[in-house]
Amino acid sequence: MISFDSKNKTFKLDTPNTSYVIGVVDFDQLVNLYYGDKIADTEGLEARSFRPRCASFSPLTSEYNTDAHDFSPDCAPMEYGCNGCGDFRTSALSIRNVDGNTVTDMRYEGYRIYAGKPSIDPLPAVYLNSESEADTLEIDMADKVTGMRVTLIYTAFNSLDVIIRSARIENASQRPADIDRAMSMCVDLPGMDYDLITLYGRHCKERSEERRPLAHGLQGIASKRGVSSHCQNPFAALVSKNADENSGEAYGFNLVYSGNFEFCTECDYSGTSRILMGINPTDFTWHLEPGESFQTPEAVMVHTSKGIGEMSRIYHKLYNFNLVPGKYRTEKRPLLINSWEAAFFDFDTDKLVSFAERAKEFGMDMLVMDDGWFGDKYPRNNGTSSLGDWVVCKEKLPEGIKGLTASAREKGLKFGIWIEPEMTNSKSELFEKHPEWVIQQPHREMHKGRGGTQLVLDLSNPEVQEFVFGVVDKLMTAHPEIAYIKWDANMTLFNYGSTYLPRDKQSHLYIAYHRGLENILKRIHAKYPGLVMQACASGGGRINYGMLPYYDEFWTSDNTDALQRIFIQWGVSNFFPAVAMASHVSVDTNYQTGRKTPLKLRFDVAMSGRMGMELQPAHMTDEDKAFARRAIADYKLIRPVVQQGDLYRLISPFDKTGYASLMYVSPEKDHAAYFVYKLEQYHNMPRPAFRMAGLDPQKRYLVRELSLDGKPIPQDGKTFTGAFLMETGLDFEVGGEHASHVLELKAAE
Numbered sequence: 001m002i003s004f005d006s007k008n009k010t011f012k013l014d015t016p017n018t019s020y021v022i023g024v025v026d027f028d029q030l031v032n033l034y035y036g037d038k039i040a041d042t043e044g045l046e047a048r049s050f051r052p053r054c055a056s057f058s059p060l061t062s063e064y065n066t067d068a069h070d071f072s073p074d075c076a077p078m079e080y081g082c083n084g085c086g087d088f089r090t091s092a093l094s095i096r097n098v099d100g101n102t103v104t105d106m107r108y109e110g111y112r113i114y115a116g117k118p119s120i121d122p123l124p125a126v127y128l129n130s131e132s133e134a135d136t137l138e139i140d141m142a143d144k145v146t147g148m149r150v151t152l153i154y155t156a157f158n159s160l161d162v163i164i165r166s167a168r169i170e171n172a173s174q175r176p177a178d179i180d181r182a183m184s185m186c187v188d189l190p191g192m193d194y195d196l197i198t199l200y201g202r203h204c205k206e207r208s209e210e211r212r213p214l215a216h217g218l219q220g221i222a223s224k225r226g227v228s229s230h231c232q233n234p235f236a237a238l239v240s241k242n243a244d245e246n247s248g249e250a251y252g253f254n255l256v257y258s259g260n261f262e263f264c265t266e267c268d269y270s271g272t273s274r275i276l277m278g279i280n281p282t283d284f285t286w287h288l289e290p291g292e293s294f295q296t297p298e299a300v301m302v303h304t305s306k307g308i309g310e311m312s313r314i315y316h317k318l319y320n321f322n323l324v325p326g327k328y329r330t331e332k333r334p335l336l337i338n339s340w341e342a343a344f345f346d347f348d349t350d351k352l353v354s355f356a357e358r359a360k361e362f363g364m365d366m367l368v369m370d371d372g373w374f375g376d377k378y379p380r381n382n383g384t385s386s387l388g389d390w391v392v393c394k395e396k397l398p399e400g401i402k403g404l405t406a407s408a409r410e411k412g413l414k415f416g417i418w419i420e421p422e423m424t425n426s427k428s429e430l431f432e433k434h435p436e437w438v439i440q441q442p443h444r445e446m447h448k449g450r451g452g453t454q455l456v457l458d459l460s461n462p463e464v465q466e467f468v469f470g471v472v473d474k475l476m477t478a479h480p481e482i483a484y485i486k487w488d489a490n491m492t493l494f495n496y497g498s499t500y501l502p503r504d505k506q507s508h509l510y511i512a513y514h515r516g517l518e519n520i521l522k523r524i525h526a527k528y529p530g531l532v533m534q535a536c537a538s539g540g541g542r543i544n545y546g547m548l549p550y551y552d553e554f555w556t557s558d559n560t561d562a563l564q565r566i567f568i569q570w571g572v573s574n575f576f577p578a579v580a581m582a583s584h585v586s587v588d589t590n591y592q593t594g595r596k597t598p599l600k601l602r603f604d605v606a607m608s609g610r611m612g613m614e615l616q617p618a619h620m621t622d623e624d625k626a627f628a629r630r631a632i633a634d635y636k637l638i639r640p641v642v643q644q645g646d647l648y649r650l651i652s653p654f655d656k657t658g659y660a661s662l663m664y665v666s667p668e669k670d671h672a673a674y675f676v677y678k679l680e681q682y683h684n685m686p687r688p689a690f691r692m693a694g695l696d697p698q699k700r701y702l703v704r705e706l707s708l709d710g711k712p713i714p715q716d717g718k719t720f721t722g723a724f725l726m727e728t729g730l731d732f733e734v735g736g737e738h739a740s741h742v743l744e745l746k747a748a749e
């Protein structure tokens with residue numbers, strides 16, 4: 001719900017539990033008056049003074065002088081702080097006009113409020129299921145000297161505590177201009193008594209939680225790799241000092257964009273905190289001819305005073321209902337066996353058919369053929385060649401993909417395939433034919449990625465877009481049974497330059513690349529709406545909202561070591577639900593870490609996400625196979641609640657207690673799945689009470705242990721009230737290092 005109070009000149013955006021208030025104050029300046037728990041009205045907010053607030057002592061009058069200036073952008077909570085007009089903090093917008101200066105002074109002009117949400121083509125966006133789901137406010141601002149205009153766009157959800165922001169910048173002047181910086185959002189919060197939570201990482205160690213106090217000056221995260229990266233993904237939270245999973249204030253910020261991004265906080269002398277999020281201004285200069293406009297990506301803001309756990313649950317709901325393709329909202333994701341860690345490049349039809357047989361016997365739903373199936377002149381036997389040559393490698397698969405889809409069909413399994421269509425290798429037929437199609441700089445030697453040969457295709461070029469769309473289109477036309485695509489991308493955008501873009505648009509490349517990708521994905525989605533897609537970028541390099549709504553899930557990490565996956569999945573769960581996290585049981589001596597962990601731990605960790613397998617079934621003992629069958633059958637019992645339920649994080653692995661535990665509860669609170677893992681064992685180790693959360697205190701729950709590999713816990717088969725489970729908790733011995741338990745809770749009749 002959005003309203004405008006014409007007397008006080010305030011806009012009030014309400015979600016079920018939050019309010020966001022914007023005021024038009026002296027000199028048509030736009031300021032942020034409030035963002036927090038829902039308030040009944042805006043009375044009093046408009047009276048806030050935006051004159052300098054620091055009182056200074058005058059030796060002449062022997063008085064404190066508190067009223068020195070008129071409105072000062074420098075100490076006001078500016079709604080979209082601009083460059084060069086008296087606001088000395090980092091700006092949201094900076095435009096270089098034809099005179100060469102960068103002064104950008106935007107003043108309020110007018111507004112529109114309407115039901116629904118605008119399209120922000122050509123960018124990915126949060127979608128609505130019906131117009132009544134949200135209202136939108138558009139505020140127009142203009143720089144009277146340069147003729148540039150900006151429209152701030154806010155969409156407030158009626159049933160979720162979500163506000164989406166973006167900005168559209170328009171050159172309404174008669175002369176060209178260049179945008180040097182255009183953030184999606186800018187919020188100035190009063191005070192700086194917050195902690196900043198970000199998730200740093202690297203390949204095989206994605207999304208580690210980091211919590212630090214806000215400090216004066218600049219802090220933040222960013223990516224300049226062309227795609228959002230393993231190091232940082234575009235999300236962050238500001239939380240009150242006392243905030244934990246269940247209580248305290250939490251503000252979440254998430255960018256719907258997979259390219260270069262920046263998130264920063266700036267605390268200045270007046271003790272306010274500016275928060276900015278948007279496209280990274282490095283190597284971003286967008287040229288606007290008269291009449292042209294530039295749309296920023298959307299930033300998704302969440303506020304709650306019910307703790308960090310509630311912030312995550314709000315983001316999870318948004319993912320489920322307004323980001324992933326609608327088809328998956330209630331459906332269960334397939335239990336799949338993927339060939340990568342089971343075979344790497346070394347497979348043939350027989351081996352894959354044997355995987356399918358075993359998958360069927362285990363009760364799985366799908367066989368996925370990973371890297372290594374293609375290449376004619378250059379067969380793909382390692383990472384050094386063939387990307388771009390998307391024809392079947394006849395030596396490995398003499399009967400082609402058809403032979404495999406037929407075999408999968410016979411066994412009642414679906415079939416999925418791996419591609420990396422944005423890339424090529426210098427050793428490939430594609431590169432031989434089209435060397436101009438790769439991202440490159442004139443006169444400089446190309447930096448090559450994986451295998452010393454990998455290169456990125458220039459998606460700013462419509463011809464290349466057509467080719468990449470054709471990769472999927474040809475596969476799907478020839479094999480309509482393909483139900484799943486693992487879409488990989490194993491290189492950052494090196495060699496920044498395009499043979500397609502003109503000289504004055506070279507700085508558009510990073511954005512033009514993502515617009516090109518969006519165009520391809522939109523066409524694929526329109527033509528093949530039932531196709532499930534996984535976004536993979538050497539594991540979790542592309543875990544961000546910008547890959548949605550075309551992808552259903554992420555390959556969470558190339559690190560499949562169950563122990564380390566507990567940390568990685570924990571970090572990802574801050575912003576993404578379990579259903580988005582592909583989590584596969586892998587081989588005994590983990591190939592990334594060299595660690596051996598029990599098969600039960602590997603299954604129990606995979607069961608807390610979208611479970612799958614990368615195990616070579618031929619290497620499993622009969623005992624392992626029997627356990628796998630049991631665990632898979634048990635996963636099916638809890639799959640709906642893991643994939644669609646509400647997440648409650650209980651004991652964080654980052655707290656280093658030696659334990660980690662989490663649970664999922666159905667929206668009706670009649671079904672839950674509980675997981676506990678023993679991360680390490682030390683002498684005289686205290687055992688915490690295994691308290692649960694999210695249950696109905698009045699209901700009685702029957703506890704059943706799943707994925708059993710030994711004796712069940714003493715409470716197995718008994719019933720307890722939700723109040724007992726949440727307040728007292730279950731007391732049982734988890735076992736030694738790397739032991740784990742999975743419990744199913746069902747409300748007793």
Ligand code: DGJ
Nearest residue numbers: 340370371536538539558
């Ligand atoms: C990187 C991915 O993360 C792996 O899962 C696998 O698909 C390889 N690429 C294949 O080359």
